[in-house]
Amino acid sequence: MANATIRDVARAADVSVASVSRVLNGHDNVRAELRERVEAAAARLGYIPHAGARSLSLARSNAIGVVLPDLHGEFFSELLRGMDREASAQGLQLLLSNMHAEPARGVEALRTMRGRVDGMVVMAPHIDPDQLFAHLPTGVPVVLVNCAPHHQPRPELRIDNVRGARAMVDHLVATGRRRILHLAGPIGNIDAEERVGGYRDGIAAAGLQPMIERGTFLEESGVFLAEKIVREGNDVDAVFAANDMMAIGVLMGLQRAGVAVPDRVAVAGFDDVPLARLISPSLTTLRIDIADLGARAIARLTDRIGGSDDRSIELRAPTLIVRETTSPREDPENRETRGIYA
8 A cells, every 4th residue: 555654554453553553663562463463464555654753752772783694704793893883983882683594593583673773784695585574673774785686675785796706707717727616605595696606607608617516604614625625636726615714714725735725726715804815825805895885784774764765776796806816827728637636
């Protein structure tokens, strides 16, 4: 219903306007059955609370909810650093929650924010969007970061994973590599799947054969892959990992086995976490500017809380950062294909 009012929601749910107000404002003294009925009616009617009216009925908490797949690791540390920087500049506090890899935990994380925050930033690349939207608190402004593809008009920031991964494959091919293995992230994670897509595009354009192994986005996945390459004597001459931590694991595993990087095997990652430039040899990667991504998400959310109706998607193209782990080979056209110990 276009321009549905709170009275329309009350009629559809067969409750009082006051009951609708308590549910939409996140009050705790509401029965679960009543809350579900009101939220279902509001969703069905497409009801959006008026920002000005909401500010009159609610005291601002000056808190922003942030729901992420994880709170550990260099990527999320940088993301939160940017968020905290922007939130602090605006006198706001961050309330953090962790989805882990389980959709049920994600739903519970969303529920914990109800009535406690003025708005939310949600990063859920592994959760079905219909399930995600069904459990977002009604009437709370939300900005999405790299969620699964959907058709709802919602403000969102996304990384152009396909373009970035394609650029990395093109770079590795240009350095003379022909047996390029992609260490992908988990199945079902939208970032992982899009990076696989970009890798496949680049490999096909170069007339090469794709080689894909699955990892977990954790360093241990990279170490395991390096050990497998050495153990099986594969003639892999480059590993492109779907994030920097797996790439660093590959680098560590190859170095322990005495495999020269980049002379025998080039290694590349994705994200450009701070550690990527500090290790030796330094890691070639795709820069996202993670901290700026976090800061921008908070800035867009505060605009939304202030009444902005901007629901556009910002697509950020990664920047190729070439470092020591992918130095070009000499005379690649004449190089005989051989295994890592040949």
